Structures are given as C-alpha cells and as structure tokens.
Amino acid sequence: MILRATSVFKTYKEGAIEVHALRGVDLNIAAQKFTMIVGPSGSGKTTLLNLIGCLDHPTSGTIEIDGCDVASLRDRELTRFRARHIGFIFQSFNLIPVLSVFENVEYGLLLTKMPARKRKQATAEILKAVQLYDQRDQRPNQLSGGQKQRVAIARALVKRPSIVLADEPTANLDSETGARIVSLMRELQAAARTTFIFSTHEPELMRQADELFTLRDGIVSKSDTRSADGVRS
Secondary structure, rough: OOOEEEEEEEEEEEOOOOEEEEEEEEEEEEOOOOEEEEEOOOOOOOHHHHHHOOOOOOOOEEEEEEOHHHHHHHHHHHHHHHHHHEEEEEEOOOOOOOOOOHHHHHHHHHHOOOHHHOOEEEEEEEEHOOOHHHHHOOOHHOHHHHHHHHHHHHHOOOOOOOOOEEEEEEEEEOOOHHHHHHHHHHHHHHHOOOEEEEEEEEEHHHOOEEEEEEEEEOOEEEEEEOOOOOOOO
C-alpha cells in the first residue's frame, strides 16, 4: 500500500463550536492506482486530501505514505517530505501569473534542489508529454482553461512524486475539455507509474477509477474497486 490512514480524526474550532470534519477515517490505497474519493459537499473530501498532502495535521490517528507516518512529522519535515513525494493539481490551476509555462513547471523542482541542467531537461520532457512545449514561453493568461490544467498536471508530475493529489481537477472545465484532461491524466499516470488520488463528483472521472471510496459525514462509508477485467465489486 502506498497510503494507510488509520482512525484519522480532524476537528476544527469555530469560536466555541467544534466541527468534526473527519471522524475515524480508515483508508488503504494501493500504489500505482487511479483512485477517487467522492461524497457530497461538506463530507470531508478536501480535508482528507489536505492531510494526505501534508498541508495539515490530523487531530489524531496515523497517515502513512510510503511507510512514513507523516502525521508525526514536524512542519519543516513535512515541507521536505511534501516537496519530494507529493504533487498537487487544483481546480483553479494555481499557476504563477508572472512566470512562463516553462518556469511554472520548473518551479516544482526548485525545492528538490535538483541541478539546473537536469531540472530544465525534466521540465522540457514533461511539457512535451502534455503537448505544451511549443507554448513554453507563454504566460498563464495566454492559455485556455484546458492548457492551464495541462501545465498544472506537468508541474505535479515533473518531480516524479509518489502520489499526485487532485481536488476537483475538472470542475472549471467544460465537459469536452474535462474528458480530454481525464484521458491525459490516465495516460500519464500509467506511464509514470505513480498514484493519483482525486476528490470529485464528476461521473466521467468516477468511470475511470481503479478504486472508489465514498466519504459521508467524515466517515468512509463504502469502497468500490475494479478488477483487471473492469468488473466492479
């Protein structure tokens, strides 16, 4: 398993009120899978992704990624772990507007302290894979929504992370563009042999899932897996 979450609770305080975002989540995700976490608004999907992505600490419980209990890491250790092992794809793209396409993707490697020559080679290769090398000098405001998301995918994959997290990655795209982006992510996930974990409510994404987990009221209520012949169980 690439990810094990055991008895994970997350409680926020809003004044005198406690909000129980996650209530004892147990989750096992196999490596090199295309995995979906689905559920209604407020079910805890984004909170769970933030914990998996080392952006926040659980109130209690353990989260193991590649055998490392990230819930026990201090902030500086979490930052280093996240830089090397986790890639992110956001529905709002989160590109840096003053940087070119090439610089936005390369930026993901700066924290890994990769030598400049290797960094630029890796950036060029992933931009070719997402068919944006010819647009490498353009700024984000010169790109379509689908192109921006392809830049975000390239940025997430350029450092060859253990896990790529995507929070509603097709929410701001039209259905045709979203379908192309899903197909591209599937191809790149298979080629890179990495693990994709999505939060989504999009049927097109759900149909692509190797594993599907449903969150409701902060609890994983059921799981759905696809066998090698495509039959769900």
